Amino acid sequence: MRKFIALIIFTLSAGQALALTDISIGAFGGLNIPVAQEDAKTGNAFGLKAKFSPSPMIGGSIFYENRAFGDPEITVGGLTMSIDGGKVTSFGAELLIGNVGGAAGPHFYWALGISNYQWKRDGFEDHTKVGYHLGPGFELVLPAANIGIEGRGKFEIVPTGSGGSRKNALVFVGVNYHFGLL
Amino acid sequence: MKKYMIYGMALLVLIFIAGCVASGTLILVYDIDSFISSSTSIQVTEVDLTDNSDYNDHKDKIKSIDQVAVVGTLENLEFADNQAEVWLSDVGTYSSPAEVRANATIVFSSPVILAGDTLFIDWSDALSYIQNLQTLKDAADNGHFYLYGLAENSPFSVRFQISLVITMTAGL
Known part of the structure; x- marks a missing residue:
């Protein structure tokens, strides 16, 4: 049992030990959770990304996300009504x-990003703004498979230009394919 | 170096959290008492959004009025099809349809209501019947205005049972 645990620890630590560069692509899905927005509800989200890590500590990625908000509801005179929550496309x-390397094992990192945020919904003007986000990520790259299982959280702020902002929390789970260590 | 990186991350997190709690988007429902307006006796209703506790709590911290909709039930009490209209003004003393049309701004025009029939305007439908949205937004931002009930054709007699649904972004 001790040998097995030691083997697991050794395997998970490999990512820390092998500090090499990496290129990967991935797909992910999760939840798009509006924060302090009564006119939107939680919806789903899907996305694609490509990551380049020229160093084991610093990398960059580009991404595209297709998200939806759930329909918000109000009750007027005892009747419950809703409007379209709309769809968001975001690339950045x-x-x-x-x-952030691609070696086998666990990888913990922070992401700081910028994106073009476009929210379309029936009856509203399109809301196209620059969004900013910050959040942690964790990826477990499986040994000898070039596949990584990743979980991420993002907190996003999209200034509205009037002193206010739209805020969203995003939670993703995804799979990445690592092309190899350069 | 690692310590400074952690401090930097913590600072960014605080900035993001501060931004998070700084503002939010709220939905207010302002109910207007039912009234009947006719071509011979037009009805005006005063809207004072400070009567709404949510509005009152945030009136000094409004960042933007994002959307305003007119929802509710409209009843055509005449014997001819007609379209109900809501006109907005900061003056509440107009007494004839002609005076309202000359001085106020139309902000809502319903689809055709059959003679003697009732039409319900849902929130999702209501957005497409709004006219001069910016005027309506500005009035909501100001918090006090008057709404006149009219119809496209005269003679008319319409019962308005409506509410304003206001979406706004405000400091919390």
């Missing part, structure tokens, strides 16, 4: 800091 880039 982010800086990754932490353990």
Whole structure:
């Protein structure tokens, strides 16, 4: 049992030990959670990304996300009504800091990014703004498979230009394919 | 170096959290008492959003009025099809349809209501019947205005049972 645990620890630590560069692509899905927005509800989200890590501590990625908000509801005179929550497309880039290499094992990092955020919904003007986000990520790259299982959290702020902002929390789980260590 | 990186991250997190709690988007429902307006006796209703506790709590911290909709039930009490209209003004003393049309701004025009029929305007439908949205937004931002009930054709007699649904971004 001790040998097995030691083997697991050794395997998970490999990512820390092998500090090499990496290129990967991935797909992810999760939840798009509006924060302090009564006119939107939680919806789903999907996305694609490509990551380049020229150093084991710093990397960058570009991404595209297709998200939806759930329909908000109000009750007027005892009747419940709703409007379209709308759909968001977001594409952007982010800086990754932490353990961002592609070696087997666990990788924990922070992401700081900027994106073009476009929210379309029936009855409203399109809301196209620049968004900013920050959040942690964790990826477990499986030994000898070039596959990584990743979980991420993002907190996003999209200034509205009137002194206010739209805020969203995003939670993703995804799979990455690592092309190899350069 | 690692310590400074952690401090930097912590600072960024604080900035993001501060931004998070600084503002939010709220939905207010302002109910207007039912009234009947006719071509011979037009009805005006005063809207004072400070009567709404949510509005009152945030009136000094409004960042933007994002959307305003008119929802509710409209009843055509005449014997001819007609379209109900809501006109907005900061003056509450107009007494004829002509005076309202000359001085106020139309902000809502319903689809055709059959003679003697009732039409319900849902929130999702309501957005497409709004006119001069910016005027309506500005009035909501100001918090006090008057709404006149009219119809496209005269003679008319319409019962308005409506509410304003206001979406706004405000400091919390």
